[in-house]
Amino acid sequence: MIEFQDVHKSFGANHVLQGVNLKVAKGESMVIIGGSGTGKSVLIKTVLGLLIPESGTILVDGKVGGGADRDAFLARFGMLFQGGALFDSLSVWQNVAFRLMRGALKKPKEEARAIAIEKLRRVGLKEEIADHFPGELSGGMQKRVGLARAIAAEPEIIFFDEPTTGLDPIMSGVINELIREIVVEMGATAMTITHDMSSVRAIADKVAMLHDGRVQWTGPVGEMDSSGDPYLDQFINARAHGPIEAVR
Amino acid sequence: MNPAQQLLAPIGRSTLGLLASIGRVAMFVAQTLSHIFRPPFYLKELLQQLLSIGYFSLPVVGLTTLFTGGALALQIYAGGARFNAESVVPSIVAIGMVRELGPVLAGLMVAGRVAASIAAELGTMKVTEQIDALVTLSTNPIKYLTVPRVVAATLVMPILVAVGDSIGIFGGYLVGTTSLGFNSAAYISNTVDFLQSWDVVSGLIKASAFGFIVAVMGCYHGINSGRGAQGVGKATTNAVVSASVLILAVNFVLTQLFFTQ
Ligand SMILES: Nc1ncnc2c1ncn2[C@@H]1O[C@H](COP(=O)(O)OP(=O)(O)O)[C@@H](O)[C@H]1O
Ligand SMILES: [Mg+2]
Numbered sequence: 001m002i003e004f005q006d007v008h009k010s011f012g013a014n015h016v017l018q019g020v021n022l023k024v025a026k027g028e029s030m031v032i033i034g035g036s037g038t039g040k041s042v043l044i045k046t047v048l049g050l051l052i053p054e055s056g057t058i059l060v061d062g063k064v065g066g067g068a069d070r071d072a073f074l075a076r077f078g079m080l081f082q083g084g085a086l087f088d089s090l091s092v093w094q095n096v097a098f099r100l101m102r103g104a105l106k107k108p109k110e111e112a113r114a115i116a117i118e119k120l121r122r123v124g125l126k127e128e129i130a131d132h133f134p135g136e137l138s139g140g141m142q143k144r145v146g147l148a149r150a151i152a153a154e155p156e157i158i159f160f161d162e163p164t165t166g167l168d169p170i171m172s173g174v175i176n177e178l179i180r181e182i183v184v185e186m187g188a189t190a191m192t193i194t195h196d197m198s199s200v201r202a203i204a205d206k207v208a209m210l211h212d213g214r215v216q217w218t219g220p221v222g223e224m225d226s227s228g229d230p231y232l233d234q235f236i237n238a239r240a241h242g243p244i245e246a247v248r
Numbered sequence: 249m250n251p252a253q254q255l256l257a258p259i260g261r262s263t264l265g266l267l268a269s270i271g272r273v274a275m276f277v278a279q280t281l282s283h284i285f286r287p288p289f290y291l292k293e294l295l296q297q298l299l300s301i302g303y304f305s306l307p308v309v310g311l312t313t314l315f316t317g318g319a320l321a322l323q324i325y326a327g328g329a330r331f332n333a334e335s336v337v338p339s340i341v342a343i344g345m346v347r348e349l350g351p352v353l354a355g356l357m358v359a360g361r362v363a364a365s366i367a368a369e370l371g372t373m374k375v376t377e378q379i380d381a382l383v384t385l386s387t388n389p390i391k392y393l394t395v396p397r398v399v400a401a402t403l404v405m406p407i408l409v410a411v412g413d414s415i416g417i418f419g420g421y422l423v424g425t426t427s428l429g430f431n432s433a434a435y436i437s438n439t440v441d442f443l444q445s446w447d448v449v450s451g452l453i454k455a456s457a458f459g460f461i462v463a464v465m466g467c468y469h470g471i472n473s474g475r476g477a478q479g480v481g482k483a484t485t486n487a488v489v490s491a492s493v494l495i496l497a498v499n500f501v502l503t504q505l506f507f508t509q
Contacts, residue, residue, distance in 0.1 A: 045380070074385075074386045078384075086378070
């Protein structure tokens with residue numbers, strides 16, 4: 001379980017998170033929505049210790065993460081970065097198998113490669129691209145390689161930062177199904193950031209909307225349409241006018 | 249603020265900034281050193297860096313020292329002629345090359361080539377979140393990125409400088425024998441006879457220190473790069489400038505240490 005308690009994070013005068021409170025239960029698929037620049041990516045990075053909040057607590061299974069055995073802590077997570085963040089000096093399969101080729105999870109090269117190719121297939125990529133370099137792939141393909149890397153070591157907790165942005169509708173459908181499968185089959189806890197409302201409905205058990213540095217609304221996906229929250233209504237119905245200003 | 253304050257404030261600010269940077273670099277160096285001897289070791293990355301820092305710097309270092317050796321021979325000949333000491337050309341070229349010019353010029357050229365490319369590479373990795381990705385994959389960026397580069401540069405610079413020294417001396421020899429009228433055998437024996445092993449060794453120690461400086465500055469500025477393409481550009485410039493200035497400063501300190509009794 002992941003629990004955010006009054007988390008604050010600023011960059012200079014830019015107060016991005018201003019007291020976020022949120023609980024994500026084990027095995028649950030939580031989807032975070034909210035306008036661009038509201039701090040969704042920042043929120044996820046605070047869990048992993050990539051950004052340190054000024055105040056507030058983030059508990060993973062009731063404990064403050066990191067600490068002495070940071071490697072063991074991080075080994076429980078998989079993360080798809082918004083921009084893919086593939087290592088451009090390594091081939092596609094070496095990216096996917098990165099965690100399997102060093103450290104505690106080290107496997108023989110052949111085996112690591114076989115697992116990588118299997119994961120690539122799951123995200124709809126052919127074996128042929130395994131020896132390409134990330135720079136040779138389209139944006140959507142890079143995103144899926146990032147996804148394959150995030151799930152390669154079958155982590156317990158997975159973060160997906162905009163997994164379907166830049167994909168065509170069919171491929172988005174494939175990825176939505178995949179994320180759903182990962183949660184159901186692997187029993188993983190997932191936090192997904194997305195702007196794509198069809199993704200939200202396909203992936204989410206619960207939804208949280210971030211606005212003005214706080215969680216504006218959170219609840220089960222089924223209650224999203226009848227929430228009566230004007231901010232949420234404006235967002236999910238894609239209205240230009242409403243309480244959320246279009247100029248941010 | 250009165251005029252005096254207006255004048256002094258920026259000086260104070262930049263002094264504080266400088267001290268803060270020195271502190272951060274010192275921390276970075278301490279962290280790097282502490283990771284060198286602790287597993288896991290990334291040998292493949294080390295070999296890659298030995299190749300890209302050492303081998304691929306050979307042409308630029310070779311050309312630099314070749315032309316400098318030649319120019320040095322001409323200068324010393326012209327200067328020596330003023331008090332009938334033209335015969336010192338071979339030994340002064342050799343001593344000047346191995347003690348000072350070889351390490352310093354190679355250091356500066358490598359600062360331009362290697363510190364820039366390290367800073368640009370790591371800076372790009374930083375702004376595209378590849379460094380964050382490393383962390384989430386349980387890999388320490390200092391261990392995986394910085395240590396191989398720093399170790400490779402420190403080990404390979406002396407070799408690079410030894411080759412550069414030889415090429416520089418050869419440049420002097422070429423000029424000496426073709427246009428200054430030296431006899432080939434005499435030039436060689438004159439070079440070898442007056443050169444002491446400490447001349448060479450001190451230069452190679454300097455080289456090692458310069459290699460360390462180049463890689464540390466490249467990595468430090470790259471990993472701490474600002475956001476976007478502009479951030480990477482600035483990191484690259486800062487890496488080259490700081491590495492070059494530090495090389496010259498450390499060269500002075502080491503020369504003082506090695507050659508003043
Ligand atoms: N490393 C950083 N340094 C400075 N500002 C940052 C950094 N990361 C994010 N920000 C700022 O924080 C805000 C939220 O960013 P982000 O979480 O990426 O938004 P989004 O909700 O679209 O994912 C933005 O204004 C962004 O400029
Ligand atoms: Mg984002």
